[in-house]
Amino acid sequence: MTALLVADAISKRFGGYLALADVGVQIRAGDIHALIGPNGAGKTTLFNIISGVAVPTAGRIAFQGQDYTGRRADQVLAMGVARNFQHVRLFPGLSIVENVMIGCHARMGSLLQELLSYVRLEPRAERDARDRALEVINFVGLQGRIAMLPGELTLVDQRRLEIARALASGPQLLLLDEPAAGMNPSEVNQLDTLIRQIRDSGITVLLVEHHTRLVMAVADRVTVLSAGRVIADGPPSIIQRDEAVITAYLGDSQ
């Protein structure tokens, strides 16, 4: 299968600290690709670089064969790469449905169309965005709560809402940063199902996660980072038996 996203020789330096050193990752279209590693391994840094929030110190990054190193986050989203945040970042003053409609923002046409639609009372783009938002809200299981504010949801539902907001942008690649944090086992199972449904709807998923059981169950491919370097890459069955990975991250169960 062809690679949807190619990160090639990525390095990221914060002052004297090298967060990522010559990291290469290839994400195949249609995969659930997990990125694991101990705290401080550089997972979130790599995640930020892929989503355009951070710029790498060195290296190139390409989506569908097109180099997009150094593009702004909003341009990266418009290209088809959407993300959530490890520490939930919703818009507290906007209702649930409006939060998701923000995700549709990039798909709603140009500024000129915006100014024209402003004159009409119920512009079609607005109605379409709302319909799409409702569809995605149903998909993640938040129906019936569209008029609430994000602060009125539990943390777990706020994570679902963030996923819905990202999905509303119609991405080809969805980046999930620790979506299982703070979830109980049954909620993790629901998340497992949701991630598979997202993949089955044709969206490639990059999953950063500490929940090893979830990762091994759901991932098609796993990349392991440690101290800013890739120490292993392959299907979960092989990663679980990899000596270097067990030493650095998984630990010896015996």
Place this chain on the structure above:
Amino acid sequence: MLSGYWESVITFAGINVLMGLSLYVPMSAGLISLGQAGFMAIGAYLSAYLTKLGVPFPLAMAAGALAAGIVGLIVGAPALRIRGIYIMILTLGFGEIVRVFFLNFTPTGGALGYSGIQPLTEFYWVLTACAIALVAVWRLRHSRMGRAMIAIHEDDLAAEAMGINLMTVKLFAFSFGAVIAGVAGAFYAHQTLYIDAQQFDFARSATTFLYVVLGGPANPLGPVLGAVLVTILPETLRVVQDWRMTFFGGLLVIAAIWRPDGLLKPLHSYR
């Protein structure tokens, strides 16, 4: 019918409502401007200059508003790279630049002020303009642009990651606010019939800020209520007139403690 006195009070209240709305728009995108009087001055001077040349008032007003909007784009551009208190400092500096410019600009009277402006402001036109501006701002709250503005205000990093072009939205907010202030300035000049640079000083920008903060910066009716209160109260209560700034200063402190969101609660869209 209203007496001439009350017509004049309502006209000034309406002009202040426009000023309040002109600040409300950038503030809902998190851009706190302390230089709205500068945009008002541009609208006032340019429209007065044009009506003196014989240009019809509506055209002169449109020109003043357009000029203010263009200057808003220019002032807004550097404001894109900075945040919070630095935007306040930048806009404060802008307001002073405009004031000093008109103080020294002889074609419009310079330090002597600009007199002989025709009395073209009718109070019902001011009220009509207020109504149009309020509807526009209300509609904005329920539009894609308005949502994007709130998103930027609440979390600009998440907003950008969700595909919002921060530059477009911030420039729009700044410039739209400036246009409204330009309209307010045009009405103001043709009401007072004499303008000078001191009428557009920092105190006016600060009072405009007071309208929004007192009334409610997250509800389009907030600046309307704030502006009406701050304009009408001194007219009806003599005590308030004499101790005007002390009274409003105290009111602001009380509001900050008891109603930090302003008198009117944030407008949420429950749809």
